[in-house]
Amino acid sequence: MELSCKSEYALLALLELAAQFNCGEPLQIRQIAKRQEIPDRYLEQLLATLRRSGIVRSQRGAKGGYLLTREPWKITLLEIVSCIEGLDKRQAEVNSAPRTVEGNVVLDIWQEAREASETILKSYTLQDLADRRDAQRQLDLMYYI
């Protein structure tokens, strides 16, 4: 479960949508891309993936854009990342290989390590992320003064 550029883009984009959540108006790809400095056509693909797994929904046409389907505190980081990173890939890998005893033992331990990091990611929501960011901004401001 590594932090790829892909996942980070997705998280940053969702942070923008979280900020917009209260007003209920959709936010356009262009806007998000500009604010977070993400290549817009690439972001488009990521948002499509997020849409397919029900984390965001889209509104087509003029004045359209993207919205979160749920409140920011009901979306865990694990959900976001496993959607983007595509966890079915590994699942297939695990099932496919006819393993030796050694291989299986190794695999079990890796599974355990993976679950440990997933537990962390599951414990944070999008809201937590936004809160952390705001707290950090406050700190930065204090040091500046």
Add this chain to the structure above:
Amino acid sequence: MELSCKSEYALLALLELAAQFNCGEPLQIRQIAKRQEIPDRYLEQLLATLRRSGIVRSQRGAKGGYLLTREPWKITLLEIVSCIEGLDKRQAEVNSAPRTVEGNVVLDIWQEAREASETILKSYTLQDLADRRDAQRQLDLMYYI
């Protein structure tokens, strides 16, 4: 910290060396490769990496081969994997990027998740792996009867 083919090969090879540890005789690349069905020329590269970071040492010449430098219970899986996977790569990545506040916050959480899985990997030694394999073999045998 994903389980690549590379890391698995390394672990399997080290398991063979661990079995050999007591008798103190070196084990040849060819032998290891044959037993674990690893392409020998590839394994050669991996063992070279393990040697450079002091996990194994080599004995050249006829009747040469590889040996563990330490007892199997003094080698953690984390050590093996970060040697093979090269953890300096990420470290550089972290230091290089001039990050935004959002990026830093995300990075912090990822760090936390990473540390959780590293804690697991640090808690297992090569000896533990060998013990687990043996236990599993016993189980398999019982089911067979």
Add this chain to the structure above:
DNA sequence: GTATAACCCCGGTTCTCCACTTGGGATTGC
């Protein structure tokens, strides 16, 4: 001292994936 069995170094190849681009088509608001 010479053959041999091993390690050592370096470069190339094939394949897959990531990050990104390009070129269209479909839908909606005005």
Add this chain to the structure above:
DNA sequence: GCAATCCCAAGTGGAGAACCGGGGTTATAC
């Protein structure tokens, strides 16, 4: 109708993984 917006599909360039091969160098056995 037309501009703004999302939707779909394919392609590109570079990096790394998993190998393969050639040509050394070193140490042991005899």
